[in-house]
Amino acid sequence: MSDRSQSGAGESHGAQGDILLRMKGLRIEGRADEQWLEIVHGVDLTLRRGEVLGLIGESGAGKSTIGLAAMGYARDGCRISGGEIWFDGVDLAKASDATKRKLRGSRIAYVAQSAAAAFNPAHRLIDQYCEAPVLHGVLSRHDAEAAAKDLYARLHLPQPETIGFRYPHQVSGGQLQRMMTAMAMSCRPDLIVFDEPTTALDVTTQIEVMAAIKDIVRQFNTAAIYVTHDLAVVAQMADRIMVMRYGDLVEEGETRAMLDHPKQEYTGQLLAVRELAKEEAKRPEGATPVLAVRNVSAAYGKVPVLFDVSFDVPKKRTVAVVGESGSGKSTTARVITGLLPPSEGHIEFNGEPLPADYRQRPKDHLRRMQMIYQMPDTALNPKQRIRDVIGRPLSFYLGLQGKQKEARIRDLLALIELEPDDYIDRLATELSGGQKQRICIARALAAEPEVILCDEVTSALDQLVAEGILRLLIRLQDEFDLSYMFITHDLATVKAIADEVVVMQNGRVVEAGPKGEMFQPPHHDYTDLLLSSVPEMDPDWLDRLLAERGEQLRDRGI
């Protein structure tokens, strides 16, 4: 850290092209069941100054582990067991803790997935910003504050002069993630590792953060490793992409070249993941909808969250309810299930009004409406075996016992494409995320329902796994004449599964109609924003979109 100036904008630390980071045969082991297992099997990586490298793969592919290894760091229970990590002449795999501590924060910085969890809630944002530069002796406290305000402005944060004096809980999730980026930039590092920085955000917020990161990395000519599971996101950000799977490198190449001509089948699958689309089925004429939400308003305590919400779920159709977090989608589901009695309006099931509270609904009504949750981890009791999880609704609703019940459990497991003999005696904790979600589906099916409420059922899963779940749901719908109410914030999922779409914002339905119409203009402004915010595989998409939005804003005189 010799000739690096701290204040200048758009200044580069040497010409682009010098190799900044080189990993050779990197091996990382993790400890499980009292023994070391290799999780990264000899990966090579080179990163030049000012270059953005995308690391992509499913969860468990080792991409975050490699991202952290770029700082010479291994998570608790992991160790770097082999290979070299050369950062500007220092081998981080062998460097002493003191050496690494000097580099971290000042020359290599890290941006975590959950900014909310990574900030200390007890300190003001600007104090946390200033900590690293002051500690590393790069800037005085006074200069660091000035630099922070400058960076906040560059990251398009509102009120850059004062926003730093707020606490982490006083800014939104998207703003917090940009704050985190600002903090990583505080010492003008040569390399920043971004670990899924937008995964926890809504599509509309994701754009702000992506744009801010892209902009700032370019301005300071910082090299970056961008870890994500979303190929469309990485396509916007990265110059070069490395596709990882099971701790091995699958494919590496320039972004454009890889998107146009993937060499490996796995990369092709990742690229095709957003292309699943269901033929839209028209609503049957004159039939009573299975489920009807009629002018429902609801409140948590005294805080109103739903205002006059109405829509239908027709028989054998899928209605997708779309909106960003806080728009009232999940609350609507809670009203329908009877967990939150509405303050006004009611729910109709096959034309009959349902009691508002689930405790007053007859058992048979409860049976005919089942729910699948976003987080399969918390939706399955970790102490129960799969046999009991699926078996309970069978004996509870249908009175099945003994051999009959056993046979039905096996049928259901076969139906969700899990081998009965392998899975029937397992605990929920012994399954992967996708398998857990399949078990949740089987549990819902066991009740022989007419309508299933799916609350973001794929958003906690990897894309390929999520696609498998969606295909399964579509097949089951045909087989058992099911109706789905499908809550999601992901429009690719809507395209894949829905017949009709309901768009919600701030507790109100802003637009509703058949899927085909919804994807065609003209839209409600909000629908338009949602639709245009979904990342596309095209690497120019983000720049183009920002240019368009910029023009629109200028047209309106903003």
Next chain:
Amino acid sequence: MATATHNAWKLFKTAPPTAWFGLIVVSIYVIVALLAPFFAPYGETEIVDVAGLGVGDSEKFLLGTDHIGRDVLSRIIYGARNTVGIAFVTTLVTFLIGAVAGLLAAVLGGWVDQILSRIVDTLMAIPPLIFALLILTIVGTSVLNMIIVIAILDSTRVFRLARAVGMNVVVMDYVEVAKLRGEGLWWIIRYEVLPNISAPLAAEFGLRFCFVFLFIASLSFLGLGLQPPTADWGSMVREMSTLITFGLPTPLFPAAAVALLTVSVNFVVDWFLHKTSGLKT
């Protein structure tokens, strides 16, 4: 089943030395308590040394005799049976009351939770030893009364714990699934919540056992616990306390028995807590 024993063995093999020490000592106590007449050289209340020759130490009486000529070793062995046995039963009752009430409060919430929690707050506001002394003076000192009074007073702590850990489980989606399925209260408590909080409850059982056991010893020392001539470590310390002014170590032996058991149980509980909290080594 073979795998279950195998797993248990694997678990024990990885136990730290302190846990091993605790396990061995606790097992010895249990065996001694169960087979007291077999180990004890003399009877529980038998006066074997009328002349008082064995006070302090003597060849015939390993730990000497007490102030009225009973063999201290025999009384400590019988005392294990009384003190430990009653403490165990009391702890069981404590958990039955505390866990059931705590889980009801957690699952039902609302006014049930309010009423139960406020009652518990009130009970906890009064120093337990003074409260127990008061009640026992009124209702009379019998073993049954003592068990009931201690169980009710101590169940407040178990209630707090069961309610707190139960709350964490009640908000899980799988409990909501069970509710929406139409399951009854008993099913939700027994099959959805209880299995997920059994680890902290089991650990608390060990700790609570120590407290109950010390509590009984204190009550006995104050003369409101087990009544003479029943051998009990707490009352033995009290009865023989004057001997210490003659420079005799005899009253320290039952006290040491109390201390050793408490330390051992805590070793085991520490290990168990560590194990179930998922911390590595």
